[in-house]
Amino acid sequence: MGEYQHVFGPIFSRRLGLSLGISPITGKSCSCSCIYCQLGRTKSLSMERKSFFPVKDIINEFKDYLSQGADFDTVTIVGEGEPTLSLDLKELIMELKKYTDKPIAVITNGTLMINESVREALFEADIVLPSLDAFNELSFREINRPHEDATFANLVNGLKEFSNNYSGQLWLEVMLVKDVNDGEADLIAIKKIIDDINCDKVYINTPVRPPAEGFVKEPTKDTVEMAIEILGGISLDNLVTGTFYSNIEDDYEAVLAIIKRHPMNQYEIREFLKSRNCSKKQEIDVFKQLESNNELDIVRFKNCSNYRYK
Ligand code: SF4
Missing domain, CATH: 1.10.10.10 (Winged helix-like DNA-binding domain superfamily/Winged helix DNA-binding domain)
Structure with a gap:
C-alpha cells in the first residue's frame, strides 16, 4: 500500500517510544492557534466537533499497516490539529483496541475536555497528554490563541473533572516560551493549577522546531531548570531522536x-x-x-x- 491518509510513522517519541500516529481530522483543524505550533498558524480555527472521516476507513488503513508486521510501541491519536474535534474519537479508540494490545495515547490541547462526551471518549484511551501552557485567561489568549468560545476556566475545569475520574495515565505538557510564560511567578501560578489536577507526570517542553510566530524563543537552560524544580516536571530533550519510518518505497x-x-x-x-x-x-x-x-x-x-x- 502507498501513502496512508490517516496512519503515519511510526515516529520516535521520547515519551511514547515508537509511536504510530493516527490522524482522525483534516489538517489543520484546531481550537487553538498556538504561537509555538510547529504546523504553522491554524487554518481552520474551530470548536465544532464533527465526523471528519468514516472510522471504518481509518481502521482499514490501520489493519493494512498491521498486516505488514511493522513494530511500534504506542498508537497515538494526534493529527494535524486537535483530535478531540473528531466526533468519532470514542468509537475510533474502541475499534483500534480490537486490533492491538498496544497502549492508545491521545495528544490534546484540552480545550474541549469541558464537554462530557469528549471526556467520555478520552476515558477509553490508556494515556492522555493535554497541554497546559497558560496560567490565566490573558496568558491563554497570548500563548494558545484559542477560539473565542474556549476559555481558560473551562480548560482548567475540564482537566480537573477529567483527572478525577480517569483511570489511565494523565501526562500534562507545559510548553515554555521565553518571556511569555517562563517567569518565576508564571511558573508558580501554573504549579498552583497543576496541584488541583490529578495527573501522573508533568513534561516540560521547549520550542525546538520552527514556531508559527517568529518572535517565539526558547527559554534559557537556567529557566528550564527552574521550571523542572517549580513544576516538579520532567524535561523533554531538545531534539526528537531515533528514526522515522515509512513503508513508501520512493x-x-x-x-x-x-x-x-x-x-x-x-x-x-x-x-x-x-x-x-x-x-x-x-x-x-x-x-x-x-x-x-x-x-x-x-x-x-x-x-x-x-x-x-x-
Ligand atoms: S493545540 Fe497543538 S495543533 Fe493546535 S495550534 Fe496548538 S500546538 Fe498547534
Missing part, C-alpha cells in the same frame, strides 16, 4: 509523507535516508526535489533548515 515521497504530519530538519531527513541505505546521490536528489516543491516552507531555525508544509 524515498522522496516517503520524506514528503512524514513532513506532511511532522516537520523534519535536514539532519533528520539525512538520518532517515541513511536508514534506507540511500547513496549520497540519492540524498542530494531528494533534497533538490524538496527545495523545488512549492508546497513546502523551508525555514532556517536553530542553525539548520527545517521542512514543513505551507
